[in-house]
Amino acid sequence: MPEELTDRPDLLQVAEALRERFGDPVGAVAFEKGELAVRVRASELPAAVEFLKIVRGFNALNDMIGLDRHPAPGEGRKRFSILYQLYRFPGRLRVRLVIDIDEGEAVPSIVPLFKSAGWAEREIFDMFGIVFRGHPDLRRVYLPEEFTGHPLRKDFPLEG
Amino acid sequence: MKTPQEYFRKLFLLDILQGLLITLRHYFSKKVTIPYPEKVKPVPPRFKGTLRLFRDDRGEPLCIACKACQRACPCNCFDIEGARPEGPRPEGSRVMRPTKFDWKLDRCAFCALCVEVCPTSAIRFSPEFRMSLIGKGPLLVHLPEMYLEGEALQEYLCGGCRP
């Protein structure tokens, strides 16, 4: 039985609200395995997170996940994606915000909204080399400062 | 706010006495230490000790060099080569036999994935856990040693460094 977003009115409401607030170019809304993923423009990300946090009550940022689509990003997609897993407590609602960015693009930081993004953004900077604009302390978190390259990029050499 | 009882407890160090009595009781309780070399804790049947190759009842090797374990291994511990035995062969043994079976003990994570995929149950864990080795050489376990068991295995692994 194919899953339909309409089966989950609570999530549907969130998706509708996001569409209403940011217009249609919010991008693809995907619903898969009971999880809602909404693609937003990178520039609108802080606004979208703020909207979800303040208006829709998503009060926890579970995780930030970096993705590298190299070498074949797929149609209409850019090389990197960052996934923001938001959670609403109480309410059992999970929403995933997705932004696509290209090499060299900077992403607005959401540390002012969620302090838990602090190290998560540092980790993505460390592993993918994605720069977060407005991060108070953007340094590598795992690897030494003098390390060159970003290991989780798909073109990172596996053998030295 | 403290009740008079709590003040009483604090003043006469009763909270500390209570702790002292617990430790005193344990002082006389049974000790859990197992004096190791003299007494060895029995290992359960599923214990993941060293990886061994086993033979069937007739003494024929069970391994058919199918490399299923090599593919299943997350750590690339195995290096296996097989060949069909040359010359006259007894009935029912036309299968492949390993000519090379290297197990890199230092890489092994003891996850048992190889044991689970083995179609002939040739590779299994033996309960031997004393794997202290002298030098790096024995960390690469070759085919003949993979069949060792008991005393011979100990001799290979510990080389006389037994307690």
Next chain:
Amino acid sequence: MAFQEIELNMGPQHPSTHGVLRLKLTVDNEVVRAVEPVLGYLHRGMEKLWESLTYPQIVPLTDRLDYLAAVSNNLGYVLAVEKLMGLEVPKRARYIRVILAELQRLASHLAWVGFMANDIGAMTVLLYSFEDREDILDVFETYCGGRLTVHGIRIGGVPFDMDAGVAGMIRRVLDGLPKRIADIENLLDDNRIWLHRTRGVGVISAADAMDYGLTGPPLRATGVPWDIRKEIPYSSYEDFSFDVPVLAGGDVYDRYLVRMREMRQSAQIIRQALDGLPEGEFQAKVPRILKIPPGEVFHTIEAPKGELGFYVRSNGTDKPERVKMKSPSFINLQCLERMCKGNLFSDVVGILGSLDIVLGEIDK
């Protein structure tokens, strides 16, 4: 004489940094002005490694993340993969998983209370709690042959059935547990030194805790009743009745109490699961070469340390395109600076201990 602020390097070879964590402390005599955790001493590149392994091969490697709670890691990853496959796991397997995961929670909390007490100077508690932890590890050893890195869960089920022998061992462990917990509680709960070292130390408010993304017992000690087992039940947790201990103080003492109470609840869950263990298969049919159609999934479970999440993205081959682990310790450690500032140097050790971090999981 003016005592200037000095920078104190705590770790990576310090007795109480729980592994290879390094803390850059700025102390003014004994008062801590700033704390900066430096990570990466145990970074093994797990996430990169996972991209070149097949789905079943990743399971034993998740043992090495939070090595004090290996089964919980297995469970988190395996559940994410099963959700991605859309695989239905037999009920018996789900119950056995619950038993294993709760035993692991007991083992992890017992180890924690021992380390924590040792950090504060009560070294005997460590040995008492480890006696019971050893019994639990013996159960794992009998069940699947491993003690620490057990690899006790497989995609689609569990490797072995829960037979009467193992069940009997578990019941014996559970029977002995209350007495041992009572001993530890009598040693610590009421002790003036312990109270002084823990009560009102490292306080964090519920709002701050949510902001920092704190999860697990540290969050529940601030008064937020967030337990994934209740919120989004997984692996048949909805079948069991248990309480989620919540306290409002947000200090080290409440974190200690929450964990001690959680142990009793875990024991209760295990008993229920053993009593109600359904008949049937313990392993679903899983193809030997597991290829998963493209998709992505994010699944979280309540690990002993907090909310453990796995993001798995498949691309149709037998290897995942990306596996990202959301480790509770990594998130919880972020709060350290907030909790430590202005406290005494001795408290840094206690607060760090109360967060229950494991470096294997922070550094991945």
Next chain:
Amino acid sequence: MTGRTLLFELLIPVLKIVAVILYPMVMVIIMIWMERRVVAFIQGRLGPNRVGFQGLLQPVADAMKLFFKEDIVPRQADAFLFNLSPVLVMASSLLAFCFLPLGESFMIGSYTLDLRVATSPVALLLVLGLSSIGVFGIIFGGWASNSKYPLMGALRSVVQILSYEIPIGLTALTVVFFSRSMDLVAIVNNQRDAKVWFGFLLPVSFVVFWISGIAETNRAPFDLPEAESELVAGYHTEYSGMKFAFFYIAEYAHMVLVSSLVVILFFGGWLPPFPNVKALAFLGRVPGFLWYLAKIMFFLYLYIWIRGTLPRYRFDALIRLVWKWLIPLAVLNFVIVALGWYLL
């Protein structure tokens, strides 16, 4: 010079000096062994039981290991003070033992054999004073190491030992009220004549003295200067080999010293218990030094028992305990005892 004078004026003092060096060492060895075994037993373990009978030679083996270890002086350290401090710590402990009687004096013919190296009418003051010279060793060691953990350990140690000297002195004085002497042998003899140990007359003094004594020797739960979960090893973090062994031995010798003082001041030294009970008169036939040793052992056991049970105090609580509780209590106790003495 006759053989007799040679024997009594030269040989016996030399033998005494040798004894006063050996006695603490033997006690330290027994103490270390006891500590490890007792803590292990408390924790449900067996402890060292391989070297010698029941592991009795384990401390000797450890000491041998330490003798042969490399002696490291950190490059940035002040070498002179760094080398001086273990000597200071060790010497102060051993010096204090000179004034400590090891048992009752007895007669050999017409010669009175006094079981101590030096007699002094103010032996109590000298013992207390000498034993606290060790704090200089700790300060010098912590400072000269030129490392942060030892420095913090030394800082803690100074404050702690200086603070806890006060209640120790105040409570020891209450004993002097009763004994009318600062000579340690006289104090014990007084308790024999009074037929009651001062510990039962002055329970508050005893408790305050004992708590301060634990703090004075940097033992759990007051082992902040060397809190291993915080300061790695405190003031002796940078020390290795023999110098580390000096600190270690001095600490244990100090514990023996404090235990001996408690026994002498409050529990009748080498006097047998229950002198008033006729039925237990046979206890008096046991040699005095055995009673003395048994009592010391009891307090050493108490040290270990407490260490095996309690968590560690935090610095502010430690200071609050002494300044807000122990010192007022000791002063109050002192005033009450003095008044009582005056009125009765």
